[in-house]
Amino acid sequence: MSAGPTIADLLEQTNRELAGTDARVYRRVADHLQRFSAALLDLQDPHSAGTQDPKALLGKGSFLQQPATRLKRLCKEHGIKGYSKLQKAALAQLLESHGVTPPPPPLESFTKKELIALVRQLQEEG
Template sequence: MSTSIADLLEQTNRELAGTDARVYRRVGEHMQRSATALQTLQDPEAAGSQASKALLGKGSFLKQSVASLKRLCKDHGIKGYSKLQKDGLAKVLERHGVTPPPPPLESFTKKELIALVRQLLG
């Protein structure tokens, strides 16, 4: 039994359609990875914020510098903070529901930093 031209064309079209579907699927996956990478580049804190907060531990306003507390006030649109000391800044931020950032790396001891690096590598 010989194969007709119509059968050969149909078979070729099916193979092409299958190839196209795989290509489109791979292009879609690539575009999704690219979009995620772009989002990470645009907002690196959002990408790693959960992991870094868990790794660095619970934040405290009192472990932050006065300058960083004033920057938090400014970022959250809080008024009347410029003359406040650290305790006052911490209270104002808490009252406005601002979540304390994790402690700065400078506040960790050498032993704690080594433990953080081991967690990251392990």
């Protein structure tokens, strides 16, 4: 009788197989690990569960993803003066210099697939 493969042999074989896969698999694994990590944190601190802002699901915003009219409206809302004749890049710089947080990306910038994923994520949390 011959001894079967050792755990080290099995791990080495598995590592070789993983190394042959493409980057999409690694991204899926990373996403899964992030969700798992977040679930563990929620289990450790039950008071934080379900308190995520739905806008946070949209990701970090950027002023350059917003239309210039929205940037001008943000300037007005934050009491910033001298913005009316500025172009988009200058408006973004002005807002950043005043410590304004960029809004999430507009929904129009997401693909249908990304929007479906966001809705599914909201359903899972609810």
